[in-house]
Amino acid sequence: MRRVVVTGIGMINSLGLDKESSFKAIVEGQCGIKSISSFDTTEHTVKIAGEITDFDPNTVMNPKEVKKADRFIQLGLAAAKEAMADAKFGAFEAESFGVSSASGIGGLVVIEKNSVIVNSAGPRKISPFFIPSALINMLGGMVSIEHGLKGPNLSSVTACAAGTHAISDATKTIITGGADKMLVVGAEAAICAAGVGGFAAMKALSTRNDEPKRASRPFDAERDGFIMGEGAGALVLELYEDALARGAHIYGEIVGFGESGDASHITSPSLDGPLRAMRAAYKMAGCPKIDYINAHGTSTPANDKNETAAIKELFGANVPQVSSTKGQIGHCLGAAGAIEAVISLMAIRDEILPPTINYENADPDCDLDYIPNVARKYKADYIMSNSFGFGGTNGSVIFKRV
Numbered sequence: 001m002r003r004v005v006v007t008g009i010g011m012i013n014s015l016g017l018d019k020e021s022s023f024k025a026i027v028e029g030q031c032g033i034k035s036i037s038s039f040d041t042t043e044h045t046v047k048i049a050g051e052i053t054d055f056d057p058n059t060v061m062n063p064k065e066v067k068k069a070d071r072f073i074q075l076g077l078a079a080a081k082e083a084m085a086d087a088k089f090g091a092f093e094a095e096s097f098g099v100s101s102a103s104g105i106g107g108l109v110v111i112e113k114n115s116v117i118v119n120s121a122g123p124r125k126i127s128p129f130f131i132p133s134a135l136i137n138m139l140g141g142m143v144s145i146e147h148g149l150k151g152p153n154l155s156s157v158t159a160c161a162a163g164t165h166a167i168s169d170a171t172k173t174i175i176t177g178g179a180d181k182m183l184v185v186g187a188e189a190a191i192c193a194a195g196v197g198g199f200a201a202m203k204a205l206s207t208r209n210d211e212p213k214r215a216s217r218p219f220d221a222e223r224d225g226f227i228m229g230e231g232a233g234a235l236v237l238e239l240y241e242d243a244l245a246r247g248a249h250i251y252g253e254i255v256g257f258g259e260s261g262d263a264s265h266i267t268s269p270s271l272d273g274p275l276r277a278m279r280a281a282y283k284m285a286g287c288p289k290i291d292y293i294n295a296h297g298t299s300t301p302a303n304d305k306n307e308t309a310a311i312k313e314l315f316g317a318n319v320p321q322v323s324s325t326k327g328q329i330g331h332c333l334g335a336a337g338a339i340e341a342v343i344s345l346m347a348i349r350d351e352i353l354p355p356t357i358n359y360e361n362a363d364p365d366c367d368l369d370y371i372p373n374v375a376r377k378y379k380a381d382y383i384m385s386n387s388f389g390f391g392g393t394n395g396s397v398i399f400k401r402v
Contacts, residue, residue, distance in 0.1 A: 001175060002174060002175050002177070002239060002240075003239065003240035003241075003253060004171045004174045004175060004237050004238070004239065004240065004253065004254045005237070005238060005239075005240045005243050005250045005251075005252065005253045005254070005402060006235050006236065006237055006250070006251040006252050006253075006254065006345055006399070007086075007087045007236050007237075007238055007243050007248040007249060007250055007251065008083040008084060008085075008086040008087025008088075008234075008235070008236030009082075009083050009086055009233075009234065009235050009236070009251060009342045009345055009346070010078070010079040010080060010081065010082030010083035010084075010085075010086060010232075010233070010234040010235075010342070011023070011079055011082070011231070011232070011233050011234070011339055011342045011343075012052065012055065012075055012078050012079050012082075012231050012232050013032065013050065013052065013229065013230070013231030013232075013329040013332065013339060014032025014033065014034075014050035014051055014052050014053075014229055014230070014231065014329050014330065015030055015031075015032040015328060015329055017052075017054065017055060017078070018082055019082060019086075019342060019346065022329075023342075023343060023346045023350075023354075025328070026325055026328050026329070026343060026354050027350075027352055027354055027355075027375045028375070029328070029355050029357045029373060029374065029375065030328060031212075031213040031216075031327065031328050031357060032050050032051075032229075032328060032329050032330070033048055033049065033050045033212045033213055033215060033216060033227050033229075033328075033329075033330055034048065034049075034051065034053075034212050034213075035047055035048055035209075035212060036048060036049050036051060036191065036196070037051060037053060038051060038191060038192065039192060039193050040193075041196075044193070044196060044197060044200065045200050045207055046196050046199075046200045046205045046206070046207055046209065047209045048206075048208075048209055048212040048215055048227060049191045049196065049227060049228045049229065049230075049330060050191075050216075050227060050228065050229030050230065050231075050329045050330025050331075050332070051191055051230065052075070052230055052231060055074075055075070055078070057069075057071075057074040059078070060074060060077045060078045060081055061074060061077060067127075067129055067133075068129045068132060068133055069133050069138075069142060070106070070107035070108075070109055070110045070133040070134060070189065071109055071189035071230075072103055072105075072106060072107060072109075072139065072187045072188055072189040072190075072230075072232075072335075073107075073133065073138060073139050073142055073187065074189075075187045075188075075189055075230065075231060075232040075335075076101065076103075076139045076142075076143060076185045076186070076187030076232045076234070077142060077143060077146060078232060079185060079187065079231075079232035079233055079234035079338075080143045080146070080147070080183060080185045080232075080234045081146070082234065083183065083185075083234035083235060083236050084147055084183065084234075084236065086236070087236040087238075087248065088248065088249075089246075090246075092181065093180070094148050094149060094150040094151070095150045095151060096151050096179050096180040096181065097149045097150070097151045097179060097180070097181040097182070097183070098144075098149060098150075098151030098152035098153060098154070098170070098173060098178070098179040098181070098182045098183070099140040099143050099144045099149050099151070099152075099153050099154065099182065099183050099184075099185065100140070100152075100154045100155075100156070100166040100167070100169045100170035100173070100182050100183070100184045100185075101136075101137065101139040101140030101143065101153075101154070101155045101156070101166060101184075101185045101186070101187075102139075102155065102156040102157070102158075102162035102163045102165065102166035102184075102185070102186035102187075102334050102335070102337070102338060103136045103139060103155075103157065103162060103186065103187055103188055103333075103334040103335065104157070104158070104159045104160055104162050104188055104190075104333040104334025104335075104389065105136075105188065105190045105195065105333060105334065106134060106135065106136035106139075106157075106334075107133050107134030107135070107136075107138075108189075108190045108192055108194060108195050109189060109190070109192045109195075110127075110130060110133050110134050111130075111134050111194075112192050112193065112194045112195075114126050114127060114130045136155055136157050137153075137155035139155070139185060139187055140153050140154065140155050140185065141153065143183065143185050147183065149183060151173075151178070151179040151181070151182070152173055152178050152179055152182075154166070154169050154170070154173070156169060156334075157334070158334075158389050158391070158393045158395075159333070159334065159389025159390040159391055159393060160296070160298075160331070160333050160334060160336055160337075160387055160388060160389035160390065161259075161337060161387040161388055161389035161393045161394055161395040162186060162333075162334035162335075162337065162387075162389070163184075163186030163233060163334060163335055163336055163337025163338035163339065163340075163341070163387060164257075164337030164338075164341070164385065164386075164387035164395035164396065164397055165259065165337070165387075165393075165395045166184050166185070166186055166337070166338065167184050167235065167237075167254070167257065167337065167338065167341055167397050168257035168258075168259060168395060168397060170182035170183075170184045170237050171237060171254045171257060174237060174238070174239060180238060180239050180242060181236065181237065181238040181239070181242070182236075182237045182238075183234065183235075183236055183237075184234060184235045184236075184237060184338060185232065185233075185234045185338065186232060186233050186234075186334060186335040186336075186337060186338025186339065187231070187232035187233075187334075187335050187338075188229075188230055188231065188232070188332050188333040188334045188335040188336075189230045190228065190230065190333060191228055191229075191230050195228065196228060199226075199228060202267065203225070204225055204226060204267075204300065205225045205226060205227065205228065206223075206224045206225040206226065206227055206299065207224065207225070208224065212227075213358075214358050215227050215299075215358075216299045216326055216327045216328075216330055216331075216358065217299050217327060217357075217358035217359065217360070218295070218297035218298065218299045218304055218323075218324035218326055218327055218356050218358075218359070218370070219297060219299075219304045219308070219324065219356060219359060219363065219366040219368075219370050220299075220358060220359050220360055220361050220363065220366075221361035221362060221363035221366075222360070222361050223299045223300065223301060223304065224299075224301075225299065225300055226298040226299050226300055226326065226330070226331040227299070227326070227330040227331060228330055228331060228333070229326070229329045229330025229331055229332040229333075229336075230330075230332060230335075231329065231332045231335055231339055232335050232338070232339070233335060233337075233338030233339035233340070233341060233342045234338065234342075235338065235341060235342065235345075237254070240253065240402075250402045251345040251346075251348065251349060251399075252344075252345050252348050252383075252399035252400055252401060252402060253399065253400045253402050254397060254398070254399060254400075255284070255285040255286070255288075255382075255398050255399070255400045256280075256281040256282060256283070256284035256285030256286075256396075256397065256398035257280075257281050257284065257395070257396065257397045257398070258276070258277040258278060258279065258280025258281035258282070258283075258284065258394075258395070258396045258397075259277055259280070259393075259394065259395050259396075260273045260274070260276040260277040260280065260393075260394045261273060261391075261392050261393055261394070262392025262393075262394070263392060264392050265392065266390060266391055266392070267390050268302055269302060269303055269306045269307075269388055269392070270306075270392065271306055271309055271310055271313070273388070273392055273394045274296075274306065274307060274310045274386065274388050274394050274396075275310040275313055275314060276394070277386075277388075277394035277395055277396045278310060278311070278314050278384065278386065278396045279314055280396070281384065281396040281397060281398050282314065282384070282396075282398065284398075285382070285398045285400070288381075288382045288400070289318070289381075289382060290315070290320040290382050290383070290384050290398070291320055291321065291378065291380035291381055291382055291383060292320055292321045292322070292323075292344075292347065292353050292378070292380045292383045292384070293311065293320050293321070293322045293323075293383070293384045293385070293386065294323065294324070294325065294340045294343060294344045294347075294354075294383065294384070294385045294386070295307055295311075295322050295323065295324045295386055296324070296336075296386045296387055296388045297322075297323070297324020297325075297326055297356070298324075298326060298331055299324070299326060299327065299331075303388065304324075304363075304366050305363070305365040305366060307386065307388070308365065308366045308367070308368055309365075311368065312368070319368055319369075320384070321353060321369050321371055321376070321378070322356075322368050322369065322370050322371070323353060323354055323355055323356040323370055323371040324356050324370070325340060325343055325354050327356060327357040327358050327359075328354075328357060336387055337385065337387035337395060337397075340385050340387070341385050341397065341399070344383045344385045344399055345383075345399055347380060347383060348380055348381075348383060348399060348401050351377060351378065351379045351380070352375050352376065352377050352378065353371055353375060353376045353377075353378050353380065354371070354375055355371045355372065355373050355374050355375045355376070356370040356371055356372055356373070357373055358373075359372040359373055380401070381400065381401045382398060382399070382400050382401070383398070383399050384396060384397070384398050385397050385398075385399070
């Protein structure tokens with residue numbers, strides 16, 4: 001089977017505009033969650049999020065083109081630009097270099113804006129850029145144009161599992177010969193009145209508004225919901241032999257991935273679905289000793305208990321170390337899998353495992369080693385990253401040190 005490795009990564013989130021500053025802050029246990037500044041939250045029950053407040057889209061796009069792209073696309077372009085620069089390509093065969101993009105919601109900000117316009121000013125006032133900037137697959141389209149990538153152009157729209165599914169789709173494409181290289185980009189920017197209000201109406205979000213930096217608390221007994229985050233993650237995937245031939249830095253090899261459906265409930269997770277996704281990835285990887293799991297770990301009562309039980313069911317007495325980085329940057333929805341994959345690869349590179357911050361109160365249903373509050377020096381050879389989404393869609397991927 002063709003071997004697939006990662007040779008470039010990029011990341012932007014509420015703790016940093018690039019992979020190095022973001023990862024450093026995550027490892028230090030910093031938190032990017034704060035009061036929302038992008039819209040008036042007076043009437044909202046949730047007033048906090050993992051907002052990116054210092055990003056200038058003009059740094060990644062021609063100023064004349066900015067209005068043609070929703071914020072999620074702008075963030076995705078930033079992460080993709082960093083990943084491509086990090087991969088240090090000279091010339092490449094454009095027809096065999098594709099894109100696998102992901103977002104859970106896509107252009108919600110521009111949808112919200114134009115919905116107001118059509119109802120207040122009429123359809124003739126709708127922006128001609130509305131539809132192109134809102135479409136989720138336009139992320140991959142604009143990224144492919146920016147970098148001249150003419151291979152397969154795929155898009156995953158599977159809620160909070162989308163980023164991880166984009167990685168597995170890209171890996172499959174290379175394994176089956178559809179491309180030799182793939183750029184994976186997962187991006188999300190849904191922190192707006194409709195997005196925050198919608199998740200709050202479902203009672204999915206934490207209402208710890210007075211303590212934003214303590215609000216997202218994965219696996220803690222006092223967790224009361226997730227915190228919305230925004231950002232993007234990008235990974236350059238290519239054939240192992242090609243990477244070796246050009247002397248590329250290899251962050252890790254993708255040795256296993258798994259996908260499953262719960263067929264149970266649209267929002268409440270099952271134990272069986274996540275377990276089967278993890279088991280499929282683990283089996284594909286050859287059942288190695290997994291050193292660390294970057295958990296889905298949303299800080300919701302149901303997910304954290306359920307994911308813990310699934311991990312214990314799969315690994316028995318050999319449960320790996322586990323942590324969730326959503327305490328630091330919030331839940332970036334469809335971008336989460338891509339961002340957390342980048343974090344996992346940097347953990348392999350720097351031989352350090354990120355902590356689960358705000359872990360203060362033990363929950364008898366969440367009784368694993370969650371690397372509480374302080375990062376841990378550890379040379380991990382195999383790392384698993386999990387993502388589970390509404391609709392009962394699950395994804396898991398395993399990276400190996402090369």
